[in-house]
Amino acid sequence: MAWTKLATLEEVAPGSVIEVERGEDLIALCNVDGDVRALHGLCPHQGGPLGEGVLNGEVVTCPWHMWEFHSGTGACGLNAGLTIQTYPVRVEGREILVDLA
Ligand code: FES
Secondary structure, X not given: OOEEEEXXXXXXXXXXXXXXXXOOEEEEEEEEOOEEEEEEOEOOOOOOEHHHOEEEOOEEEOOOOOOEEXXXXXXXXXXXXXXXXXXXXXXXXXXXXXXXX
């Protein structure tokens, strides 16, 4: 595993999603009531920035055309069989570490 610090807990308030850029990767970081989750940051529909979307419960909604993705599984709520990549997350102290490998 290759843990990379992407943010701190202060940057991802409970109930929010933020966008983080690492090299060529965009990652959407979500805080579901203290449970931090990481997903691929580009929507598979037309490349919308999921990290600029909205988190409702466990669901991230793309800001461009409102496709929805489960933050834990990456499953698309509108298209069964379509799943985006999720990444393992570890919180150490206040730091959010993600395995992008
Ligand atoms: S680009 Fe995300 S729903 Fe269209």
